[in-house]
Amino acid sequence: MLPIDQVLPELTATLASQTTVLLQAPPGAGKTTRVPVALMDASWRQGRRILMLEPRRLAARSAARFMARQLGEKPGQTVGYRTRLDTRVSSQTVIEVVTEGILTRLIQSDPLLDDYAAVLFDEFHERSLQADLGLALVRESQQVLRPDLRVVVMSATLDTTPLARMLDDAPVISSEGRAFPVSVIHRPLSTSAGRAPRVTDHVASVIREVLTTETGSILVFLPGAGEIRQVERLIRPDLPANVHLAPLYGNLKGDEQDRAIQPALDGERKLVLATAIAETSLTIEGVRVVIDAGQARRAVFDPNSGMTRLETGRVSKAAAEQRKGRAGRVEPGVCYRLWSESDQHGLAAFTPPEILEADLAPLALELAQWGALRPEDLDWLDPPPAAHWNQAVALLQWLDLLNPDGTITDHGRNARALGIHPRLAHMVLKGRESGYPQSAARLAALLGERDLLGPGAGADIGYRLQALSGEYRVPNLDRSRLDAIRRSAARLLPDAHARDVDDTLPAGRLLALAYPDRVGLRRSGDANRYQLSNGRGASLPDEDALGQQPWIVTADLDGRAREARIYLAAATDRATLEADLADHIDTTDEATWDDARGTVVARRITRLGALVLTEKALPEPGPEQIQLALLTAVRQKGIDSLPWNETSRQWQARVAFMRSLEPEQWPDTSDEALLATLDQWLAPFLAGIRNWKGLQQVNLMDALQTLLPWDRQQALKRELPTTLEIPTGQQVRLDYTAENGPVLAVKLQALFGWTETPRLAGGRVPVVIHLLSPAQRPLAVTADLASFWREVYPDVRKEMRGRYPKHPWPEDPFTAEARMGTKRSGR
Secondary structure, three states: OOHHHHOHHHHHHHHHHOOEEEEEOOOOOOHHHHHHHHOOOOHHHOOOEEEEEEOOHHHHHHHHHHHHHHOOOOOOOOEEEEOOOOEEOOOOOOEEEEEHHHHHHHHHHOOOOOOEEEEEEOOHHHOOHHHHHHHHHHHHHHHHOOOOOEEEEEEOOOOHHHHHHHOOOOOEEEOOOOOOOEEEEEOOOOOEOOEOOOHHHHHHHHHHHHHHHOOOEEEEEOOOHHHHHHHHHHHHHHOOOOEEEEEEOOOOOHHHHHHHHOOOOOOOEEEEEEOHHHOOOOOOOOEEEEEEOOEEEEEEEEOOOOEEEEEEEEOOHHHHHHHHHHHHOOOOEEEEEOOOHHHHOOOOOOOOOHHHOOOOHHHHHHHHHHOOOOHHHOOOOOOOOHHHHHHHHHHHHHOOOEOOOOOEOHHHHHHHHOOOOHHHHHHHHHHHHOOOHHHHHHHHHHHOOOOOOOHHHOOEHHHHHHHHHOOOOOOOOOHHHHHHHHHHHHHOOOOOOOOOOOOOOOHHHHHHHHOHHHEEEEOOOOOOEEEEOOOOEEEOOOOOHHHHOOEEEEEEEOOOOOEEEEEEEEEOOHHHHHHHOHHHEEEEEEEEEEOOOOEEEEEEEEEEOOEEEEEEEOOOOOHHHHHHHHHHHHHHHOHHHOOOOHHHHHHHHHHHHHHHHOOOOOOOOOHHHHHHOHHHHOHHHHOOOOEHHHHOOOOHHHHHHOOOOHHHHHHHHHHOOOEEEOOOOOEEEOEOOOOOOOEEEEEHHHHOOOOOOOEEOOOOEEOEEEEEOOOOOEEEEEOOHHHHHHHHHHHHHHHHOOOOOOOOOOOOOOOOOOOOOOOOOOO
8 A cells, every 4th residue: 555545535535526636745655656547437537538747758658557567457558658759548548648748739739638537747846847838728728618627736845835826726635655764874075185076986986885885776866867877987897796787867778767667686786877867756666775966957048049058056955855765665765965964955945947947939839829929828837937938939930930929820830730849840841841851850850859879979960860861870779769760750741752852951951940040150260169140159079070161050059158069060051051041141231440440441241140141341331330330439448438528527427416316307327328328319419420530529518418408407507506606706616526425625714604514406415515725635524514613623723723824714714704815815
């Protein structure tokens, strides 16, 4: 009996009267394989099927096979499964286990989900993009079209409160689960001679320790297949004869994946080196020791570059608990965590949902097909980020899959129906139009999967195409994956007899249709470095022969900020690009500033994105081009390059001071704001100016004044005058550039008789007075002149009258006559 069995009666009773339930059960409780079977006898099913979503193909196959075995059957009878590359379903099937993209296609073709009585979302805490989309679509179908449709969201570690709220306060059923105690041992990386070992070296060291100190099979969590291969090389020579090593990751042959999750034979042990694929859904028999490297690799999309990069980072607390729990499934176990106990507190609570970090182009196309033009049209646990959404819509419109108003085009509908990424779907459809349906289908099938040949085969995708067609023999190639990719390619053909018109089409021509933003032009020099049409840099390893090609198109790269590493690409040429990507190529007449010559130079430039295809000098730039180039030069040189003087800088400071008092009534005149608005206030004053020397003759004060309407100009003069009349009758300039307010710097004797500090801006702002000695050195700074005369002046008088005897130092400054000169010279 499994722990989930205790709550199955409550679950079935609740679903008899409610249509939506949230089931919380920890790993190992049995929810994946027990719940679907328990619902087969429900009266509300009425002959319809039960659909269960799994986030991974391996988990979907494994769950379906286990349930079928429990019923004494094979997959495809009562219990079947559907994945993108493998289907086992028949007319007898009652329970369908599918990967998440399958549900999206099912509900888009039949929003009623008429063949299904219930949809179960397993392992929803993983928060994949497809799971979030699937739940949003199913919920709308349930609310609008199918009020009888049952929805069960099953989760292990997710915080259920916001999810239950999104599901209209659906009831939450919790299973306690069954787990034996798991002790935790921390083995952080230690430094030796100031250097820390590689993670893989440290993992191998801990494995050797565990093999001698612990019993049972061992499950090791590593961030990716590369680290798995490194650890395998390090540890294999040291393995005892009764320990069998089994890697487990997504890009692995199906029979090897199955071998990793099967129990070890009597008297033998297994050492499973796995990625996060083993965190949930799968039960790996016989494991009582977990070694957790504490790292995970996830794809993070950059909406600015349109590229996805793989980031290796620390696991979340929830993921660490999932991994730890794998050691306590069948008996008390132990978990070795390769980080310190104090580091545990710094882990994030949960792994970020994929919808917050993913490429949203497939999502945007699906929503357009559904009729939702904005994400807000559906309910989300976490709404898609605006930047990612906008980038996705822009890409789909660029590929003619969406109309300018966001509705789906006929081309978009045809592309979505192919069930692959919109880029690849666009390529397949265009490949058919140009007479190369086979090559387009094969390329799309290859790119829809992990690299068939792996990194050792170089980046040229042509080798993969040859391997797919049988022209290129590869030893130890995964034949099952090869056959699956061939089946995928066959499904993308318009008909079984479709053939290319000839065999001359280079792969780069098709790739450019899918990735017009990733066309690369080789930089000068010996290194295999390219500038891409999206403005980013990318490179190939020095030994890769493809790096000698002047033009390439990249299909797979890591998206690093500084210079991406290219994994898959194909060669092309400029003539082909100009012919096939004419809609993406712009020709503009541009004027640029030539700093060395101090003048404007005009050119006609043809570009594909950020790449310059052709460039031709023009004999004489027009007035608008000159003006644009001069403004560009100012932006490059900075606002200080303009002919500022004391008057214009004081004006800028006065307006800024009024803005601090009345933010909504005065413009921003900071250097940054002025630089950003040159087109508004400076451009009109550049008429007839052709070079930098002429720009320096511009009356900057006149240009700046245009930022203020007439009434504001008058208000500025009134509220913050440029000068102030002092008791001697003279006008003294005010300094508004000081940090602490308008400053009046004047000789102390010139202010005799002033009893109060003058105030500006309708009395809101006191003037800061710098009282100077006869030698024009500061004696005091005050914003309270009356207080200064009473409390500070007597001491100043004692000290200064002996030093400056020719100047008046009266005992009573309130009644004394103000003077700028000496006693004898008077005023």
